[in-house]
Amino acid sequence: MPVSGDxxxxxxxxxxxxxxxxxxxxxxxxTDNDWHQTTVKAGRWKLVRPNLGEAFSRAVVDRMLGPGRKPLIQSFGAEPQVVVEHCLAANNIRRERDNRLSTVVALCGLIFLPGFLVWLLVFQLRTFVARREDKRAGAIATTLLTGVGILAALFLLKMPFSGFWGWYARGCVVVPVLGWFWAKRICERTANDLRARWDGLLSGSSVGAKVPEAVPRGPGETAAEQLRQSLARLSAEQQSNSVFYAGPKGILGMGTRWGAWQLAEDLVPADPAREIHPFRSWDVVRAIHDQLRMLERGPLNTGGFPRPSIRHWIVTPIGEKATAVARPGGTDVDAFQIKQHAIQEICNKQQFGSGDRHYLGVQWTLWDGQLVITMLITVTVLHETLRIEVTGHALGPVNPLFTSKPEAPAKEVSKSFKPWETRTVKLPLVTADEVVRLAARAPLGWYPPLQKWLGGSLVLPEPFGLRHAWADQPWRHRFMADDALRAATPVLRVVHSAALRVLEENGVNIEKFGNRSSVLSGLVQDASPRKADLYDA
Incomplete structure (x- = not known):
């Protein structure tokens, strides 16, 4: 992953x-947008539906570490391994909570099963009633629970049984309620822990993800070794120099193409009596690469560009609606990295027709990873025409849903004697329905596929990459848009300057190239974002 700038x-x-x-x-x-939509898959039992954190962490871990998983899209501006480790840590915290809740369910539920099932049915009916759109639904649900509580008290006072079954019937009424209070304390403790981590991550405090199961402690721990290898594979794929162009979606992971500038002129000898000295596209690209390293330097000490990441990329075209990608393989690929000699061959030979293409990229990761600016340069030679194309890509900040901090549950109610005024009432962090939901889900955690089948799950957008799947466009943020637009002019001029120098050294008449470069240099000063991949044809 490029590390530069902020x-x-x-x-x-x-x-x-x-x-x-x-x-x-x-x-x-x-978080859905025109290019990516996340699907919420409904389950068979609404009482055990997951919340956002449960569904997200499980979906991300399964997709990014699961056996036989499909290739991933690089997360420029983010570290996917850190995200996955936090998902694993969150799963561990919830698993410990579920283990305790399973013990509570076994002691207070299974032993007194008739009462447990009756109370569970009451909460299921209460949940069904409360979800109706009728404004009176909440009051009806509360009345239902209160009425059942009164009936339970009358049942205890007017017990129709005696002896062992009488005491067992009393236990069926009372023990599940005591178990609910026990479970509530467990749920509140875990909820406070999870919220503290949520707030800590967004506040900048050091919240580490503890994943002890990823560290093998002996030769027999195959599960830990597999997890360690999966995390290592994830990091290696993040460093891959192979990317995918998905039509109007742009290059996956880098964002949509917002601008393009092309310099194309004929190769004419500077001296009619002598031929042009033979050179290849790679010679021009290498000169541009060396010159781009000087972008961070300037004549004035006024800040300017931070150090960019400059890399050679191999771009593979895929369909706009493709749901999977296939990374290049063979002897020319080592640990997801296409080797240098293969990159050079693609640059020189694959310029027309099918096949992968070579691009030289200069990339800045700014705004603490919230903005990724990428300028891509490609050089092609067809017959006697040399074309140098510079395109701009921008990946904006993650959706605001992910940057919202936890808030204490509260609601506004009208004052008793001043109904035209309102006051804020604090609500419990873990409600009665939430305790029942977690207690019902806990035993199912021993077999996650059954838990997902009953409660539901998330289906992540494909081709999946953590960063681009939930990124917004940067153009609504004034300073981010300014940064993206300002990067185009200096990059374009450096590219043209380096290319003209190579042409001149090889005996090419650069007069037309220079004129065309001057025209583009003027046009790029009025750079504005456009949907450059949407052709009006």
């Missing part, structure tokens, strides 16, 4: 905070 991890921690959230899972739909 080296903070705001985008990484914002995405990681989703693993600890307790919002309703449907909130993830607020």
């Amino acid at each position: 080296e903070g991890q705001a985008a990484t921690f914002a995405l990681a905070s989703a693993a600890y959230r307790d919002n309703v899972v449907e909130d993830i739909k607020k």
Whole structure:
């Protein structure tokens, strides 16, 4: 992953905070845009539906570490391994809570099963009533629970049984309620822990993800070794120099293409009596590469560009609606990295027709990872025409859903004697329905596929990459838009300057190239974002 400019991890921690959230899972739909949509898959039993943090952490871990997983898109401006580790840590915290809740359910539920099932049915009916759109639904649900409580008290006073079954019937009424209070304390303790981690990640405090199961402690711990290898594979794929162009979606992970400038002129000898000295596209690209390293330097000490990441990229075209990608393989690829000699061959030979293409990229990661600016340069030679194309890509900040901090539950109610005024009433962090939901889900955690089948899950957008799946456009943020637009002019001029020098050294008449470069230099000063990949044809 390119590390340059602002080296903070705001985008990484914002995405990681989703693993600890307790919002309703449907909130993830607020992040949908024209290119990526996250699907909320409904379950068979609404009482055990997951919240956002539970569904997100499970979906991310399964997608990014699961056996036989499909290739991932690089997360420029973020560290996917950190996000995955926080998802694993959140799963561990919830697993410990579920273990305790399972003990409570076994002692207070299974032993007194008739009463447990009756109380569970009451809460199921209460949940069904409360979810209706009728404004009186909440009051009806509360009345239902209160009425059942009164009936339970009358049942205890007027017990129709005696002896052992009488005492057992009393236990069926009372013990599940005592178990509920016990479970509530467990749930509140875990909820406070998760919220503290959520707030800590967004506040900049050091919140580490403890994943002890990723460290093998002996040769027999195959599960830990597999997890360690999966995390290592994830990091290696993040460093890959292979990317994918998905039509109007732009280059996946780098954002949509917002601008393009092309310099194309004929190769004419400077001296008609002599031929042009033979050179290849790679010679021009290498000169541009060396010159781009000087971008951070300037004649004035006024800040300017931070150190960019300059890399050679191999771009593979895929369909706009493709749901998967296939990374290049073979002897020319080592640990997801396409070797230098293969890059050079693609640059010189694959310029027309099918196949991958070579691009030289200069990339800045700014605003603590919330803005990724990428300028891509490609050089092609067809017949006697040399074309140098510079395109701009921008990936904006993560959706505001991921940057919202936890708030204490509260609601506004009218004052008793001044109904025209309102006051804020604090609500419990863990409600009665939430305790029942968590207690019902806890035993299912022993077999996650059954838990997902009953409660539901998230289906992540494909092709999946943590960063681009939930990124917004940067153009609504004035300073981010300014940064993206300002980068175009100096990059374009450096590219043209380096290319003209190579042409001149090889005996090419650069008069037309120079004129055309001057025209583009003027046009780029009026750079404005456009949908450059949407052709009006």
